[in-house]
Amino acid sequence: AKYDESGDGYIGQEEFDRLLEDLGIILRRADRVELFEAINVSKNEEGVDYQTFEDWWFSFPGRQSAQAPSDGQDAPKWSDELDAALKRSFDKYDESGDGKISFLEFGLLLEDVGCKGYSTSKILGLYEKIDEDESGEICFDEFKQWWVLFSATHKVR
Numbered sequence: 001a002k003y004d005e006s007g008d009g010y011i012g013q014e015e016f017d018r019l020l021e022d023l024g025i026i027l028r029r030a031d032r033v034e035l036f037e038a039i040n041v042s043k044n045e046e047g048v049d050y051q052t053f054e055d056w057w058f059s060f061p062g063r064q065s066a067q068a069p070s071d072g073q074d075a076p077k078w079s080d081e082l083d084a085a086l087k088r089s090f091d092k093y094d095e096s097g098d099g100k101i102s103f104l105e106f107g108l109l110l111e112d113v114g115c116k117g118y119s120t121s122k123i124l125g126l127y128e129k130i131d132e133d134e135s136g137e138i139c140f141d142e143f144k145q146w147w148v149l150f151s152a153t154h155k156v157r
Contacts, residue, residue: 010047025148090143100137103127
């Protein structure tokens with residue numbers, strides 16, 4: 001198999017990283033590790049088996065706009081359609097229309113996707129983690145990186 005280089009039926013972190021890149025899903029290293037650990041629910045030292053990966057992939061919101069890469073074909077990239085859908089979601093919470101999500105707007109987003117009961121300190125911690133450039137607001141690129149990971153690891157309504 002293209003990503004299971006050892007042929008043992010599992011993909012490890014490095015193989016998973018290449019697979020995400022080929023699918024056009026670009027995440028920071030720390031986020032790729034967090035996502036891999038979240039998918040590897042059995043904490044198998046060999047990595048993630050095919051069935052576990054498939055279960056995650058079919059629950060992943062971005063899969064409709066990407067297809068698994070195959071040998072001899074160009075890898076699909078993050079589609080304009082998915083990007084536009086995420087931008088519409090972002091804009092829904094950007095109530096001020098300034099192209100950024102404030103802390104209060106982020107709190108509304110979390111509540112709407114089913115994260116009720118989060119403490120203010122938990123929301124603030126998450127907000128600060130997403131705000132990679134430390135501007136005090138979340139821009140669309142920061143939102144997109146977070147959403148890919150969040151929607152893949154949480155049940156979103």
